[in-house]
Amino acid sequence: MAIEVRIPTILRQYTGGAKIVEGAGDSIADLLTNLDASYAGLRARLVTEDGGLHRFVNVYVNDEDVRFLGALDAKVKDGDTVTILPAVAGGSGR
């Protein structure tokens, strides 16, 4: 068993075009480090330089937004599905 990770179009350049990849770890942070070993560059698109989850990326464990589960500390286990989606945001600004 592993953790299934669903990759959005814009990040498939790091997964050789794959829409679904598999990884391992006890938390989202572990999982992203694990994935980065196979898919170099992916983690840097999701995690900021100071170690937080990038503001305009949504990461879900099964049906929950990880922001409500402790963000990068959110727990994951084999059999879970992690979905990554780019936030859809913008606006005229000031």
Added chain:
Amino acid sequence: MLTIGRDIIDAIVAHARRDHPDEACGVVAGPIGSDTPARHVPMDNAERSSTFYRFDSMEQLRVWREMDDRDEEPVVIYHSHTATEAYPSRTDSSLAGEPKAHYLLVSTRDPSTEEIRSFRIVDGTVTEEPVQIVDASVDPTAVTTYMFGQSPATVDYECSAGH
């Protein structure tokens, strides 16, 4: 070019007017690879702001899964600007995360003018594209008959061919 039905454009503009002075946002889903916007999905602006929008993350997950199940993709991603032109702001271009989508902008700054423009945004680079609005309530065969039978261009062609 973005080709889109009049009924969908009307629904998007109505949504933008309804939410004014907040920015409105949503998607139009269509079959993967078809480049055809078919199913209008108005989304909540989680920011409820006149200068910023963001899809609610849980609603986005639900809608994106639904598209997956139906073999659809977001063909159009739209939002409104309420006081400025329908052109992507720096925020819009830097946050655009769907390189295959048409980014449709509606301005509601003038209540009597329909202001719609469409763009591709790839790696932060904005490229405007024409919008062709198709009115499904007009029989295309009738239009074709009219054009070929009655238009001056066709008549001219026949005259010169005859000589």
